[in-house]
Ligand SMILES: O=C(O)c1ccc[n+]([C@@H]2O[C@H](COP(=O)([O-])O)[C@@H](O)[C@H]2O)c1
């Protein structure tokens with residue numbers, strides 16, 4: 001049995017009994033019923049995730065940033081040089097990126113995982129090497145990776161989640177770093193939702209109008225050259241999902257999909273970041289439909305494909321600040337909201353215990 005098969009077999013639906021108990025408890029707390037809006041849903045789902053009411057606080061919390069490069073960069077789909085991926089890995093390790101600042105703000109640890117950066121990285125503390133290859137092949141000319149490579153990158157994500165949970169973490173946050181990865185994200189989202197590439201493709205780090213039109217064409221070509229023609233053949237079954245991931249994905253997408261599956265198998269919530277995580281979550285949910293229940297959409301990125309992916313997954317984003325950075329920044333910002341939602345379940349008195357009169361019927 002592969003690590004992927006064993007992990008998928010360990011994923012159960014979020015627990016309906018704990019969720020029903022949590023919903024009842026929410027209604028007994030000293031607040032008008034439903035007054036915490038979406039936060040009540042978050043608390044209820046975290047009870048389902050942990051199969052416990054109240055659910056454990058989502059701390060300690062760990063961010064994993066999966067870094068990789070993309071052959072499709074050669075098509076001119078990003079204004080940034082590919083070297084920035086490796087340079088930002090060094091910046092994460094040195095503590096100098098926005099993700100480090102936000103992680104410090106919310107008390108999250110930061111682990112960087114090299115799953116496919118195009119150069120050899122100097123070994124530094126805080127950067128784990130699970131390199132599958134020196135970047136993917138160009139997805140607009142053929143498959144980005146082999147099925148074996150897709151499996152290896154998925155396993156890297158599963159192992160990272162397993163290590164972080166074994167170290168005592170009770171909440172995981174996904175992060176990514178990879179110049180040109182919004183092109184692969186758009187292709188995955190188009191393929192897994194059946195939506196036209198034009199509605200799944202965005203401007204990434206900030207491409208101009210001409211580069212944006214070219215980027216949509218590159219995504220169309222990627223689907224066609226890999227045998228998917230006009231979008232619509234949504235992959236189903238493990239083999240075709242792995243083939244689709246291998247055709248148009250990136251190593252960080254595969255790793256984040258594995259990270260989600262690993263978190264779900266360990267019954268730990270995974271807060272998703274932006275469009276790269278959204279694309280990866282489509283892959284994870286196609287491999288194990290129950291995995292989506294373990295995901296919290298940290299935010300909605302400015303990238304249009306992200307909203308398409310979240311709608312397909314039935315996930316509602318907690319924060320909407322037009323962020324389009326990646327690294328896990330939007331997921332980190334959502335963590336205090338998730339913590340507050342769970343703390344309510346632990347700390348707030350019930351009408352009975354506080355002697356507060358309940359609503360008259
Ligand atoms: O998280 C997002 O939604 C997001 C949106 C736009 C850009 N990014 C980040 O920017 C990089 C990819 O942008 P690009 O234009 O090179 O495809 C990559 O490192 C991502 O983390 C991330």
Ligand SMILES: Cc1cc2nc[nH]c2cc1C
Nearest residue numbers: 080084177205325326327
């Ligand atoms: C500087 C820079 C930082 C990033 N962080 C995530 N993606 C990024 C892309 C660039 C270009």
